[in-house]
Amino acid sequence: MIRNRGIEVLKVIDIKEALALKNVLFIDVRSQSEYDDGTIPGSVNIPILDDAERVIIGTIYRKKSPDEATLEGLNFASNKLPNLYKKIKEYSKKYDNIVIFCWRGGMRSTSVCTLLSMLKISNIYRLTGGYKNYRKYVIDFLKNKIDRYKFVMLHGLTGVGKTHILEKLQCIGKPVLNLEKIAKNSGSVFGNIVFSGKPPTQKMFESLIFNVLYKAEEDYIFVESESKRIGSVQIPEAVYNRMINGYHILLKTTLENRIKIILEDYVVHLEENDFKIMKSINHLRKRLGNEAVDKLIKKIDTKDYTYVVKYLMEYYYDPLYKYSIKKYNNYDIVIDYDDINDVLPIINSFLNNIRITRRELE
Template identity: 70%
Template sequence: MLKVIDIEKALTRKNVLFIDVRSPSEFEDGTILGSINMPILDDEERAIVGTIYRKENPHEATLKGLSLVSTKLPNIYSTIKKYSMEYDEIVIFCWRGGMRSKSICNLLNMLNIDNVYQLKGGYKSYRKYVIDFLEDKVEQYKFIMIHGLTGVGKTHILDQLELIGEPVLNLEKLAKNSGSVFGDIVFTGKPPTQKMFESLIFHVLYSSKEKYIFVESESKRIGSVQVPESIYRRMVNGYHILIKTTFENRIEVILKDYANYLGINDSKIIASLNHLRKRLGNKAVNDLIDKVEQKDYTYVIKYLMEHYYDPLYNYSIQKYKNYDLVVDYEKIEEVIPILSDFGKSIS
């Protein structure tokens, strides 16, 4: 008998594996976090079946689909059989709980793999659950937004807070972009789609044991994705902490941040500098490119901080005149216990 589970119950399971049987392009556009892709039809095959469905009839399309899937069934069975011994439950899903997931679940049940469930409503139900959560449940969280000029170490502070178990929503890490003109230099891999970005945010909040959460001051757009309006609104209306330190400390932090990427990413740095011609002028950008080619990165960092980043961030910082806390540090380690205590004081 086919066993069905809804997304709310499925997300509470501890030792569960989600298997997405949709095509690779559907999977890449958005899936349940942590799921693996085991496509019934690849993108080309799906297009073939779809064309037959439109130009001929559903019956012929089904026959073609069956012929394409039949050769994959032994591998699907053996793979899921192995997973069934590693996980307490396996949840299989397609777009909306239709033929693709149902047919695989029925096959596995007939072959006596009894810890397999079909996800009711498929990925569509998960997507709705994420959207509803971000719209309706986010009000329960108190956001603590960390502000400061470039180089004060906001990302390092988030990382250190996370290491000691404090709740952190690192939007730049999730977006794989630091939200600036040089945002993609320190990140590898393809950035998430908007759907996946929202899913990543959802899972951080959903799994948080606290009702407060630290987040870095961001604009709505980070690289290729946007912070959902409900999240951004909650950030703006939350608590605000301003971090300060010396100019020398800030240069040291930036050099540390980019140390592993300088030299090998000079072409990316130069491309990013070219985007600043309108803002800084051709002469300044040409001089900066010369300095990059000479490996004089300290000069480039100082110039950009004084003439680009500080004016930009000062405007943002001044929008929040009454900060809940201002921390001016000599050593960045001093900041962590202060912020941790602040979080606990509002919980």
């Protein structure tokens, strides 16, 4: 804490410095709807004003005066201050650094930080520019600062185990950008029964991608082949271009292996979501025909999921994926496996080879 003639001056920090802090907690004091629209990943929401109060204050600001809006804001905030202090006091014991932010680093974050400093909580910073500056930082990074990353993209038909391999790579410390997990959408007929909670907004999706890339210690990132749109969100243009222009690995295995992988992934979700599955399959009537869809629904009724998965693979997913797979004429490596555990050593060997080649070129 800096002192000026005995008066404590709030500690402020910019986003680049804040992201470099160790054992840090970001606290978003904006309203719930602002937080839900997009925030700094991992931040905690402790609103100083709720959504209804923000509307009231905005109306007073426009129709009366800024001073009256400020007074009304203080009135609304006063009831929340004891609980806010209690929560942040507890967090201050667990974290070396706490960064408070609002939309533009203005009155809400300033008033909270002023109160906390008066109450002798010293490890507090106010984020200059607030979430608005963070958002600008993310957009600039994803557009202009990702040239150093080389993406290694995994391709293959449904059920070949791309997501499993990403998870195995992550477990051994390799940098992985799991876009389906971040988007909470697997893109399959069964995709909406796996992920819990609401999918992220576009802003939050971009922040989560930024979070992975910014923290990556290597100059390569493993990623699964995706279309530009995943559910309701889109991969940022520059990121998608880096993916397309990276290395490409094609994975192959038997149909039996693929069916087994899908059943293992979804079997714990299937019976409790029969209605959702039937609803999704009903949307395929135009592509598969009424007779085929009616039979699939009957098979779901009798819990014959093996038939359903096999049929969808052969007559729906494989034709779709084969088209996208053919878009890449020259794969850097093709891995045709029987045991999925054999894939990682081959990928590691490939990675070592491209590292050596890149060093030679340098």
